[in-house]
Amino acid sequence: MPPMPSADITQAEAANELMRLAKAIAHHDRLYHAEDAPEISDPEYDALVRRNRELEEAFPHLVREDSPSRKVGHEVAASPLSKVTHEVRMMSLDNAFNREEVEEWVQRIRRYLNLSDSDPVAITAEDKIDGLSCSLRYENGELVRAATRGDGQVGEDVTANARHIADIPQSLPAGVPEVFEVRGEVYMSKADFAALNAAQEEAGGKLFANPRNAAAGSFRQKDASVTAKRPLKFWAYGWGAASNVPCATQHEMMRMIEEWGFPLSPFLTVTGSVDEMIAHYQEIGRQRPDLPYEIDGVVYKVDRLDYQQRLGFVSKAPRWALAHKFPAEQAQTTLEAIDIQVGRTGKLTPVGRLAPVLVGGVTVTNVTLHNRDEIERLGVRPGDRVVIQRAGDVIPQVVENLTREEDRPAFTFPDHCPECNSEAVAEEGEVDVRCTGGLICPAQRTQRLEHFVSRKALDIDGIGSKTIAQFFALGWLESPADIFRLKQRRGDILALDGWQEKSVDNLLASVEARREPDAARLLFGLGIRHVGETTSRDLMKHIHELPALQQLAERARAGDAEAVAELTSIDGIGPSVVEALGDFFHEPHNVAVWEDMLSEVTPPPYVVQTLDSPVAGKTVVFTGKLETMSRDEAKAQAERLGAKAAGSVSAKTDLLVAGPGAGSKLKKAQELGIEVIDEAGWAEIVAAAG
Numbered sequence: 001m002p003p004m005p006s007a008d009i010t011q012a013e014a015a016n017e018l019m020r021l022a023k024a025i026a027h028h029d030r031l032y033h034a035e036d037a038p039e040i041s042d043p044e045y046d047a048l049v050r051r052n053r054e055l056e057e058a059f060p061h062l063v064r065e066d067s068p069s070r071k072v073g074h075e076v077a078a079s080p081l082s083k084v085t086h087e088v089r090m091m092s093l094d095n096a097f098n099r100e101e102v103e104e105w106v107q108r109i110r111r112y113l114n115l116s117d118s119d120p121v122a123i124t125a126e127d128k129i130d131g132l133s134c135s136l137r138y139e140n141g142e143l144v145r146a147a148t149r150g151d152g153q154v155g156e157d158v159t160a161n162a163r164h165i166a167d168i169p170q171s172l173p174a175g176v177p178e179v180f181e182v183r184g185e186v187y188m189s190k191a192d193f194a195a196l197n198a199a200q201e202e203a204g205g206k207l208f209a210n211p212r213n214a215a216a217g218s219f220r221q222k223d224a225s226v227t228a229k230r231p232l233k234f235w236a237y238g239w240g241a242a243s244n245v246p247c248a249t250q251h252e253m254m255r256m257i258e259e260w261g262f263p264l265s266p267f268l269t270v271t272g273s274v275d276e277m278i279a280h281y282q283e284i285g286r287q288r289p290d291l292p293y294e295i296d297g298v299v300y301k302v303d304r305l306d307y308q309q310r311l312g313f314v315s316k317a318p319r320w321a322l323a324h325k326f327p328a329e330q331a332q333t334t335l336e337a338i339d340i341q342v343g344r345t346g347k348l349t350p351v352g353r354l355a356p357v358l359v360g361g362v363t364v365t366n367v368t369l370h371n372r373d374e375i376e377r378l379g380v381r382p383g384d385r386v387v388i389q390r391a392g393d394v395i396p397q398v399v400e401n402l403t404r405e406e407d408r409p410a411f412t413f414p415d416h417c418p419e420c421n422s423e424a425v426a427e428e429g430e431v432d433v434r435c436t437g438g439l440i441c442p443a444q445r446t447q448r449l450e451h452f453v454s455r456k457a458l459d460i461d462g463i464g465s466k467t468i469a470q471f472f473a474l475g476w477l478e479s480p481a482d483i484f485r486l487k488q489r490r491g492d493i494l495a496l497d498g499w500q501e502k503s504v505d506n507l508l509a510s511v512e513a514r515r516e517p518d519a520a521r522l523l524f525g526l527g528i529r530h531v532g533e534t535t536s537r538d539l540m541k542h543i544h545e546l547p548a549l550q551q552l553a554e555r556a557r558a559g560d561a562e563a564v565a566e567l568t569s570i571d572g573i574g575p576s577v578v579e580a581l582g583d584f585f586h587e588p589h590n591v592a593v594w595e596d597m598l599s600e601v602t603p604p605p606y607v608v609q610t611l612d613s614p615v616a617g618k619t620v621v622f623t624g625k626l627e628t629m630s631r632d633e634a635k636a637q638a639e640r641l642g643a644k645a646a647g648s649v650s651a652k653t654d655l656l657v658a659g660p661g662a663g664s665k666l667k668k669a670q671e672l673g674i675e676v677i678d679e680a681g682w683a684e685i686v687a688a689a690g
Contacts, residue, residue, distance in 0.1 A: 011576065012430050014059045015530070016347075018067070020368065021052045025068040046095050046296075046325045053094075061574045065456075065524075065533030070316060081156040081222060084147040087241040090135060090183065091152060092316050093299065093323040102300070103274050105322045109302060112311060112319065112630045122272055122303035124250050125280045126237070126265035128323055130294040131187030132216040135240050136162065138180050141172040148220065152316070160224035162186075167234040169261040181240035182257060188215040189292045192231035211294050236262040237299070249303045270303055281324050288326070297325035310629070312636060330389045330399065331364075333357035337382050338369065338411055342419045344447035344527060346434040350375055350413070352386075352398065359388055359396065367396045372413040373431045379404035381411045419443040446472050448527050452480045456533050457525030458514050462507035470496070479593045480525070483511055484600035519546055519603040526594070530580040538572045540606035546598065550585055557582025571644070613689040616642030621649050623666060624659030626679055634682070641689050649674065657682045 056063050096102045133149040146162035147155040193211040208214035218230035236257050247253040251270045258264045271277045281298045302320040311319040337353040350369040378401045387400040417424050417435035426433045435441050449468045453460040471477040493504050524536040543549045555563035567578045584590050620638045635645035649668045656669040656676045
């Protein structure tokens with residue numbers, strides 16, 4: 001069965017599912033972008049992202065800091081290739097999976113641009129090749145640098161490798177812009193992929209999972225001579241930094257890039273309606289099996305470049321582009337066992353062990369069964385025959401139990417933690433069963449310590465999961481504060497196998513460098529439920545100091561209405577966060593850990609950095625009819641200038657932008673003495689800020 005519609009699940013269920021999705025997608029991002037070793041196909045991955053998007057739209061207050069919707073690609077991992085910072089970020093694309101979603105995207109464009117249904121909106125359409133994104137920078141017509149996408153901001157320098165791909169010109173014709181970055185995909189044809197794997201097998205080398213994996217592995221080589229021996233191809237789909245863009249539309253610019261010597265998609269065309277877009281999608285899908293290369297969908301882009309500029313970007317994708325994806329696959333196998341894993345927050349997660357089965361070209365052996373309720377819903381037991389789909393809310397996913405009617409005992413979900421034997425219960429309103437052992441549970445303690453030192457928390461180098469497990473087993477690490485007492489064990493650490501003077505000193509120096517940590521990072525590192533990276537920053541922007549946060553949370557839990565109101569007045573902070581903070585500080589052992597930690601570190605007051613613009617740090621409200629832009633576009637402008645775009649007028653409002661027809665908000669602003677300007681005045685502020 002498919003996952004429950006977002007409207008039919010509780011907030012707690014949504015929060016838990018979003019957590020699972022974030023972890024699963026991050027795992028597959030790392031395999032795909034950083035290791036060139038994907039476990040799943042693109043359609044299956046896209047279904048994960050789609051489910052995440054559905055839940056975030058239904059529960060916007062539950063959007064996590066580590067949400068896939070906030071990320072592009074994957075951070076560049078340790079690599080012999082040097083890193084390159086993109087002058088213009090390489091974005092990802094939002095996805096659609098049916099006609100309705102494509103229609104809604106076109107309507108969103110019309111609303112954002114304030115266009116009527118009769119105003120034409122031309123859309124380019126081309127097939128989306130399954131390759132490795134690459135940006136080629138030309139200066140004065142000469143290729144000076146090639147870089148992979150990486151995380152969108154930082155990629156890898158593959159200039160030497162790109163020079164061995166015949167489709168990539170080393171120089172451009174006279175008259176091209178002084179600086180121009182051509183962006184496209186490095187790929188391998190189906191025939192070349194089959195020949196490469198055959199040669200690899202004969203030589204006893206590594207076999208590649210698919211053409212995209214083969215292209216990425218061949219292109220991201222320290223030794224460019226290896227790349228030179230691989231049959232790689234390239235085609236262009238767009239551009240990045242440019243000193244001049246000599247065309248007015250996407251299609252015209254792409255045809256000019258083609259004239260410069262770059263291959264383009266043979267399916268690139270301009271459409272004038274959703275009907276034409278879908279017809280082109282269906283025609284490409286019909287030809288897909290016979291194409292010489294792998295594709296996973298069709299990309300649509302708003303053709304007019306001035307419209308693209310107005311539409312801008314969301315956190316990881318342009319508003320003016322969309323990928324219309326092809327669907328995924330299913331397979332049958334046997335569920336051989338159900339194991340229980342304990343996570344950082346004590347959640348007991350059932351994991352199904354499968355008889356290996358090939359789904360979408362990838363061998364699947366494990367499946368997450370989510371929680372106790374999901375097992376009951378599916379009625380699964382070891383020995384059942386199940387249908388697996390590598391799509392949906394978690395990859396892979398059990399969509400149907402084919403033998404649930406067989407007369408066998410139901411699976412008994414444990415009521416005690418398999419790690420520490422503490423009682424395992426589900427709190428009222430929760431679907432997840434959690435170990436009550438807290439910090440006495442070794443699974444939770446070690447994972448919480450790993451989270452505390454992780455990159456987005458305190459970012460302490462030299463103390464990874466293996467070191468934490470080793471020091472925990474020796475009794476040296478039991479709480480975050482113990483990390484800052486490791487300097488007292490320098491001699492003991494040196495006595496351990498594998499540790500040298502330099503590695504110990506580097507570790508201790510990294511720890512000491514965090515004696516005055518960023519308060520938001522420290523708060524995030526504690527792993528309080530519902531308090532992610534963004535929520536931690538939102539709290540500290542308002543409260544500034546950690547002791548003040550503790551006092552406010554304790555007052556809120558005691559029923560102080562003013563404290564509750566102060567917390568919930570912060571954007572992004574809802575009742576679930578207030579409750580989680582109150583519960584955390586109500587637990588004596590949590591307070592002991594908190595106070596012990598603050599005895600070792602001294603985080604300075606949290607200071608908010610704002611952009612240098614006339615409205616930076618101010619609260620702006622838009623009301624009335626805006627004639628030159630949509631409300632969403634205006635709010636996006638405010639946020640880019642460092643302002644907060646609010647929806648209602650209050651004493652905290654600094655500026656009201658009032659268009660024709662402004663009513664109660666304008667009246668209230670005038671009563672409160674708030675500055676009021678018209679749309680033209682706002683345009684002057686935007687122009688002055690550049």
